Amino acid sequence: MKSRRKFSPKFKAKVALEAIKEQQSTAELCQKYEISPAQIGQWKQLFLENASSVFEKGSKAIKQESDHEGALNKLYSKIGQLQVENDFLKKASSK
Structure with missing residues (x-):
């Protein structure tokens, strides 16, 4: 059984833009990206x-x-705070 392919939003936008430009036919885009015409x-x-x-x-x-x-930014500041606390506790426990 084949699993479903998942496409990133960037890939979908790229294919959609190429289809809008109409520099290649839908059939050519289907072959190029191995996608059905309906999907494009x-x-x-x-x-x-x-x-x-x-x-x-x-x-x-x-x-x-x-x-x-x-x-x-909140997470990074929390990480910094925890690192400072961790360093302090290490120094305090080694004395």
């Missing part, structure tokens, strides 16, 4: 439907990215 059509349609969201002010993607950055 679906990705192309989804890409075009959501293209305007790139230009929306305060879009979800930008907000999510900044939320992730904030969470990462």
